[in-house]
Amino acid sequence: MPKLRSVGTQLLTAAAGGAVAVLLVGGGLASAQEAPEVGSAVAELAAANSVNSAAIINGSVTGTDIANGTVGRQDLKANVVARWAKVNAGIATALIRGRGVESAFRASAGVYRVAFTNSVANCGWTATINDNANGTAAPFQITVETSADAPTDLIVRTFNSAGTPSDTGETDGFTVTVDC
DSSP: HHHHHHHHOOOOOHHHHHHHHHHHTTTOOOOOOOOOOTTTTTSSOOOTTOOOOOOHHHOOGGGSSSSTTSOGGGSSOTSSSSSSEEEOOOTOOOOEEEEEEEEEOOOOOOOOEEEEEEETTTTTTEEEESSSSSSOOOOEEEEEEEOOOOTEEEEEEOEEEEEEEOOTTTTTTEEEEEEE
């Protein structure tokens, strides 16, 4: 039994010594407390609407600090919001709708040019074949690349199942997205 007491005493002494070391090295005890409520003196140090962007340290504002519905697309830089174009391809090519896009036209069989409002040169692009009516798109292949002569334009190419450049069906087209 004396050996058990001496082991117990040693463990107790080691634990107490560890706690003292943590207090000395850590600088003291810490405890969590609740954030002050709105209307209390601590929360009202700054007058209402007195904190502007110059007073905010980079990275210090997070999503929980911003009220829902107060930041819209107009508050974001142009390249943050994804740009896209839904195009009715084929001989009668037309831009159906999109965001940040100016125009779309057919350059030749299976080759289309989509012009965006800002440069897409340093962005990523994705294109998909789709049916613009209420049906199923024909099996096609599609590629997308930047234009060598216009940094705002993308060249979209469509190919039939044999790999030959070809226009899509009358009600088919493509959607191209741009993410920067």
